[in-house]
Amino acid sequence: MPRTRCRLETMHECAEHIWHIRMIPEQDIPYKPGQYLQVIMGEKDKRPFSIASSPSRGNVIELQIGATPGNPYPGQVLEALKTKGEIEVEMPLGKAFLHEDSDRPILLIAGGTGYSYARSILQYLVDHNMPRRTYLYWGVRNTLQLYEGEDVLEWANAYRDLTFVPVVQNPGIDWQGRSGLVHEAVLSDFHQLDHLDIYVAGRFEMAAVIREALHHRGVSDEHLFGDAYSFT
Secondary structure (H helix, E strand, C coil): EEEEEEEEEEEEEECCCEEEEEEEECCCCCCCCCCCEEEECCCEEEEECCCCCHHHHHEEEEEEECCCCCCHHHHHHHHHHHHHHHHEEEEEEECCCCCCCCCEEEEEEHHHHHHHHHHHHHHHHHHHHCCCCEEEEEECCHHHHHHHHHHHHHHHHHHCCCCEEEEEECCCCCCCCCCCCCCHHHHHHCCCCCCEEEEEEECCCHHHHHHHHHHCCCCCCCEEEEEHHHCC
């Protein structure tokens, strides 16, 4: 598996406890939209993160990492970037990348920072103006976690084939959009799903619930993609 060192270019907190990382790799390693990398903390300590950027954006790697206080798994990676200014990564990994050979409509279902996975695919679709009907359902716990909601709306205006549906689990009184669980919003909007290529990213528990619900609606694993499903 190819490895390269990545130099930190920028790091900022895009929402509470969610960090956007922009890095420049020493070597330009080809990857597909929707793949992930592993940060090498040690030979027996490799930590996976979705690549949040598209290969169409040049020799840059972006990550979006959720790191709540007291969680050392992502926290130590962020600390290494802050103190050393670089990390070593192994990439590309994952089979849940965008299948460009398909002409089926695309449904992206993301929970929390699982949006970073969908972001890579969306950027690629927009950059290439690919004529495929695309739906993004992004589920978050509160509106503050829609940290790139405005960006996605701009993409939807530029890329007419994109429909964006944010779903907030615990909305405030000012929220006028969809509320509840993201997969329930999907099931409410789509009576048939077997004509779609469906990409899922989020916590393993969420991904498992979504797969079971989609199976009940007639979706086959042939058209259901998610790296979480490689481990369950």
